[in-house]
Amino acid sequence: xxxxxxxxxxxxxxxxxxxxxxxxxxxxxxxxxxxxxxxxxxxxxxxxxxxxxxxxxxxxxxxxxxxxxxxxxxxxxxxxxxxxxxxxxxxxxxxxxxxxxxxxxxxxxxxxxxxxxxxxxxxxxxxxxxxxxxxxxxxxxxxxxxxxxxxxxxxxxxxxxxxxxxxxxxxxxxxxxxxxxxxxxxxxxxxxxxxxxxxxxxxxxxxxxxxxxxxxxxxxxxxxxxxxxxxxxxxxxxxxxxxxxxxxxxxxxxxxxxxxxxxxxxxxxxxxxxxxxxxxxxxxxxxxxxxxxxxxxxxxxxxxxxxxxxxxxxxxxxxxxxxxxxxxxxxxxxxxxxxxxxxxxxxxxxxxxxxxxxxxxxxxxxxxxxxxxxxxxxxxxxxxxxxxxxxxxxxxxxxxxxxxxxxxxxxxxxxxxxxxxxxxxxxxxxxxxxxxxxxxxxxxxxxxxxxxxxxxxxxxxxxxxxxxxxxxxxxxxxxxxxxxxxxxxxxxxxxxxxxxxxxxxxxxxxxxxxxxxxxxxxxxxxxxxxxxxxxxxxxxxxxxxxxxxxxxxxxx
Amino acid sequence: xxxxxxxxxxxxxxxxxxxxxxxxxxxxxxxxxxxxxxxxxxxxxxxxxxxxxxxxxxxxxxxxxxxxxxxxxxxxxxxxxxxxxxxxxxxxxxxxxxxxxxxxxxxxxxxxxxxxxxxxxxxxxxxxxxxxxxxxxxxxxxxxxxxxxxxxxxxxxxxxxxxxxxxxxxxxxxxxxxxxxxxxxxxxxxxxxxxxxxxxxxxxxxxxxxxxxxxxxxxxxxxxxxxxxxxxxxxxxxxxxxxxxxxxxxxxxxx
Numbered sequence: 008x009x010x011x012x013x014x015x016x017x018x019x020x021x022x023x024x025x026x027x028x029x030x031x032x033x034x035x036x037x038x039x040x041x042x043x044x045x046x047x048x049x050x051x052x053x054x055x056x057x058x059x060x061x062x063x064x065x066x067x068x069x070x071x072x073x074x075x076x077x078x079x080x081x082x083x084x085x086x087x088x089x090x091x092x093x094x095x096x097x098x099x100x101x102x103x104x105x106x107x108x109x110x111x112x113x114x115x116x117x118x119x120x121x122x123x124x125x126x127x128x129x130x131x132x133x134x135x136x137x138x139x140x141x142x143x144x145x146x147x148x149x150x151x152x153x154x155x156x157x158x159x160x161x162x163x164x165x166x167x168x169x170x171x172x173x174x175x176x177x178x179x180x181x182x183x184x185x186x187x188x189x190x191x192x193x194x195x196x197x198x199x200x201x202x203x204x205x206x207x208x209x210x211x212x213x214x215x216x217x218x219x220x221x222x223x224x225x226x227x228x229x230x231x232x233x234x235x236x237x238x239x240x241x242x243x244x245x246x247x248x249x250x251x252x253x254x255x256x257x258x259x260x261x262x263x264x265x266x267x268x269x270x271x272x273x274x275x276x277x278x279x280x281x282x283x284x285x286x287x288x289x290x291x292x293x294x295x296x297x298x299x300x301x302x303x304x305x306x307x308x309x310x311x312x313x314x315x316x317x318x319x320x321x322x323x324x325x326x327x328x329x330x331x332x333x334x335x336x337x338x339x340x341x342x343x344x345x346x347x348x349x350x351x352x353x354x355x356x357x358x359x360x361x362x363x364x365x366x367x368x369x370x371x372x373x374x375x376x377x378x379x380x381x382x383x384x385x386x387x388x389x390x391x392x393x394x395x396x397x398x399x400x401x402x403x404x405x406x407x408x409x410x411x412x413x414x415x416x417x418x419x420x421x422x423x424x425x426x427x428x429x430x431x432x433x434x435x436x437x438x439x440x441x442x443x444x445x446x447x448x449x450x451x452x453x454x455x456x457x458x459x460x461x462x463x464x465x466x467x468x469x470x471x472x473x474x475x476x477x478x479x480x481x482x483x484x485x486x487x488x489x490x491x492x493x494x495x496x497x498x499x500x501x502x503x504x505x506x507x508x509x510x511x512x513x514x515x516x517x518x519x520x521x522x523x524x525x526x527x528x529x530x531x532x533x534x535x536x537x538x539x540x541x542x543x544x545x546x547x548x549x550x551x552x553x554x555x556x557x558x559x560x561x562x563x
Numbered sequence: 564x565x566x567x568x569x570x571x572x573x574x575x576x577x578x579x580x581x582x583x584x585x586x587x588x589x590x591x592x593x594x595x596x597x598x599x600x601x602x603x604x605x606x607x608x609x610x611x612x613x614x615x616x617x618x619x620x621x622x623x624x625x626x627x628x629x630x631x632x633x634x635x636x637x638x639x640x641x642x643x644x645x646x647x648x649x650x651x652x653x654x655x656x657x658x659x660x661x662x663x664x665x666x667x668x669x670x671x672x673x674x675x676x677x678x679x680x681x682x683x684x685x686x687x688x689x690x691x692x693x694x695x696x697x698x699x700x701x702x703x704x705x706x707x708x709x710x711x712x713x714x715x716x717x718x719x720x721x722x723x724x725x726x727x728x729x730x731x732x733x734x735x736x737x738x739x740x741x742x743x744x745x746x747x748x749x750x751x752x753x754x755x756x757x758x759x760x761x762x763x764x765x766x767x768x769x770x771x772x773x774x775x776x777x778x779x780x781x782x783x784x785x786x787x788x789x790x791x792x793x794x795x796x797x798x799x800x801x802x803x804x805x806x807x808x809x810x811x812x813x814x815x816x817x818x
Contacts, residue, residue: 035665036666039651039658039662120615122650122663125615
């Protein structure tokens with residue numbers, strides 16, 4: 008595949024040479040980057056370890072499936088304006104998100120600079136190489152995403168429309184790529200690298216949720232598309248929304264609208280804007296970009312100092328919460344380590360935070376399912392026990408957090424546990440558990456409780472109260488039986504370990520037993536109220552048991 | 564002897580000034596030991612001279628060319644080994660060196676031949692087809708050194724080149740530097756390993772808090788400061804000479 012891409016690149020070498028790029032150098036960089044990429048794991052979808060190229064291929068298959076689902080809009084919606092605008096919007100958002108997530112490392116990689124920039128290579132060659140590499144990658148994703156759209160357009164609207172779709176795709180890719188560059192430029196001009204990386208981190212979290220959400224929700228929503236308001240004419244406001252510019256081309260071709268000034272303007276924007284952005288980038292961006300990266304690499308050191316100062320302040324704040332938890336000395340170490348990582352480790356955030364978004368998606372799915380079955384669903388909602396799903400799904404957040412805080416890139420730092428004379432290493436586990444509870448679970452649980460109480464009323468109060476201890480208990484039992492590891496002591500690869508399947512089954516069993524028990528108790532008068540005290544007692548007992556775990560009971 | 568590097572009133576500012584009006588010149592064929600405490604400005608100076616930081620005050624001429632205007636031409640005739648440099652570590656050393664050769668516009672066959680010989684010289688011939696992510700720090704440093712020598716540079720800038728190397732490799736690098744000097748190369752390098760700097764440098768420059776505080780042969784500097792060793796001279800000049808007291812304090816603290 009890499010050879011094929013390089014062969015294609017050779018065909019357009021003349022274009023590079025004419026724009027002053029040293030093609031031989033560019034080819035060498037692209038060749039190496041493609042090789043590296045094929046030996047590395049895929050970023051956005053991938054948590055895969057050894058599959059290397061297969062994880063990227065797997066990603067493409069998923070993109071194709073999701074793209075196919077979305078492309079159904081072309082069949083279900085007869086307004087070309089609406090169907091194409093929706094499809095283009097989806098592709099655009101996806102491209103921008105992929106660029107922000109996977110390629111932030113390429114765009115902002117200062118370590119790469121220490122290899123390439125000391126060599127006799129012009130800035131425009133470095134930039135063209137970065138750009139080309141990104142476009143090669145994006146093109147594969149765009150093709151996968153829009154495969155369904157291409158097929159359906161050819162089938163439903165014919166050859167010319169299909170070809171126009173392909174041309175629009177090229178323009179959309181160029182537009183989205185250049186827009187992202189400009190966004191980067193803007194953010195980099197006004198902010199530090201830390202803020203930039205944090206912004207990207209949150210975008211990555213949103214992206215993961217959007218991806219998972221669209222995968223779950225699209226098939227459910229697609230059936231309702233016929234009900235979408237029929238917008239057949241091109242309105243003035245659509246000029247502000249780029250997907251409509253490209254949809255306008257198809258609309259005009261299919262004679263679903265008359266040619267007027269607005270339509271012509273939209274089509275002109277669709278063609279001119281990507282190139283105008285390209286011109287702006289060439290003129291202002293390239294000279295600025297590498298210098299800025301070099302500066303960022305140095306400025307980063309002083310930003311680190313600020314960061315440490317800030318984190319010290321926040322530790323003072325959390326000390327008041329710690330008092331409530333009655334943390335013991337060693338437990339405190341586990342607590343502080345986990346809190347510090349939850350605050351600062353972007354990769355950890357990326358693994359944990361999306362589960363909050365999944366919860367929102369899950370809530371929408373529940374409400375969609377209920378609303379489909381019954382027209383008076385909202386009135387009759389408070390007679391159901393559906394909130395139990397939400398409570399136990401929220402418990403899933405705590406399990407995710409306790410599982411993820413076992414893993415770290417720097418897992419070898421576990422030597423510090425082993426080199427000290429800890430008698431009860433379980434204290435570290437309980438400290439880490441409390442950190443997850445305080446920093447992650449309780450805020451999410453309070454939100455979900457407010458939602459449950461507002462939808463189901465005060466009758467759910469006991470359940471919410473019991474649910475908190477039940478969810479915590481699930482995590483504690485799971486930790487005791489299933490995850491007897493010290494915090495951050497496992498390598499990243501251990502996440503995909505074969506044993507995790509068996510662990511997952513056991514975990515589901517624990518969730519099944521406790522949530523089933525909760526449901527049964529809910530059907531018995533005063534069952535929940537009476538169960539609260541025993542659940543608190545069990546929680547306390549489990550916590551004590553974990554605190555007293557010895558080295559023999561810890562899996563190393 | 565012709566001048567290889569000439570620096571006049573060189574200053575650099577980020578949030579605060581980190582280099583203060585540096586003035587020095589280096590003749591062709593000289594080995595310069597550029598030393599200073601952590602954060603003194605050594606790496607920044609080297610980055611400016613290698614054309615990596617174009618935004619600075621004053622002037623810097625390398626190989627007869629202005630760094631601001633001819634960075635690319637300068638990069639063609641210099642070799643640079645940065646401190647903590649990255650490697651594409653999923654590549655093998657041979658693949659990496661071939662890539663570096665491409666960037667210098669070297670012929671592929673010659674690059675591979677030369678890379679193989681250099682890898683052999685540094686004891687990496689059996690690892691030449693292994694991915695570098697399995698390499699130790701010292702092995703990676705050797706690959707970096709080779710990448711800096713591959714294009715036969717006139718001037719070599721080395722930022723902590725001995726970091727992570729084992730004793731044999733350190734001796735080898737010392738020898739290589741001496742041989743390069745005999746071959747007429749100019750070497751500008753920073754290091755914390757004082758005895759190596761003392762032994763192989765023609766001239767030593769000491770920078771502290773962005774200011775050049777000493778510049779001369781070891782004998783000249785020693786005569787001025789009556790220090791006995793470069794280590795002693797360094798601690799005297801950079802104001803970090805209270806090691807004994809600090810060590811005693813440490814013992815008191817940990818008691």
